[in-house]
Amino acid sequence: MKFNKIELEQVAGFKSQWPKECIEEIAFVGRSNVGKSSFINAFLGRKNLAKTSSKPGKTRTINFYNIDNKFRLVDLPGYGYAKVSKKEKEKWDKLINEYLHDRENLKEVFLLVDIRHEPTDLDRQMYDWIIESGFTGFIIATKYDKISKNQLQKHIKAIMNKLDVVDEGLIFAYSSENKHNLGVIHEQIEVIINNKDFI
Ligand code: GTP
Ligand code: MG
Numbered sequence: 001m002k003f004n005k006i007e008l009e010q011v012a013g014f015k016s017q018w019p020k021e022c023i024e025e026i027a028f029v030g031r032s033n034v035g036k037s038s039f040i041n042a043f044l045g046r047k048n049l050a051k052t053s054s055k056p057g058k059t060r061t062i063n064f065y066n067i068d069n070k071f072r073l074v075d076l077p078g079y080g081y082a083k084v085s086k087k088e089k090e091k092w093d094k095l096i097n098e099y100l101h102d103r104e105n106l107k108e109v110f111l112l113v114d115i116r117h118e119p120t121d122l123d124r125q126m127y128d129w130i131i132e133s134g135f136t137g138f139i140i141a142t143k144y145d146k147i148s149k150n151q152l153q154k155h156i157k158a159i160m161n162k163l164d165v166v167d168e169g170l171i172f173a174y175s176s177e178n179k180h181n182l183g184v185i186h187e188q189i190e191v192i193i194n195n196k197d198f199i
Helices: 036-044 086-102 123-134 150-163 182-194
Strands: 006-012 024-030 062-067 073-074 105-116 140-143 172-174
Touching: 024 036, 024 086, 024 182, 036 062, 036 140, 036 150, 036 182, 073 140, 086 105, 105 123, 105 150, 105 182, 123 150, 140 150, 150 172, 172 182
Parallel strands: 024 073, 024 105, 105 140, 140 172
Antiparallel strands: 006 062, 062 073
């Protein structure tokens, strides 16, 4: 999939700032620091378009990336970051939940988990919601460069067990460092975007 014009169309701290629901959106959710913004940069082939940080809690708004006025990728704040105030946490959770529940042009939601760690109860809650809402249940297991290849199956099984994933094919072992499986995810997203459900 080739892109011509990519822009950060909107940075939204409030629902009133969301762009019009005129094109489909694909959202990326997951714990703080799992690599959502890094994935979006890699996917779009731009190093620093989405701001990333080694410290959790970097993305604090909903950021809408417009690709050729054809579709948007949506970078959400992370959940489960312990070191923020209760008030701040509630604000982020409201942002995330409001977006996921109310957005009518939301075509697909990808859950990102860190391949090294068993998913958390919050990941499980999110994944259950994704499935109950009728989305496919794709999972991007990030930071694959941090484990050895012979550990892959063990980690994939842990993710499948914790999240009750029905099909191993839904999980992409991925790395923003070496771009492992980026091409496969590109193909999958192209299929999603070209599926003409949306009127
Ligand atoms: P929040 O915005 O805080 O929710 O985090 P995020 O999910 O957007 O994570 P971000 O992309 O900012 O990445 C967090 C840290 O993990 C950064 O230091 C990244 O460089 C690093 N990182 C992200 N993906 C990978 C990966 O695949 N491999 C490795 N080794 N590091 C990664
Ligand atoms: Mg981020």
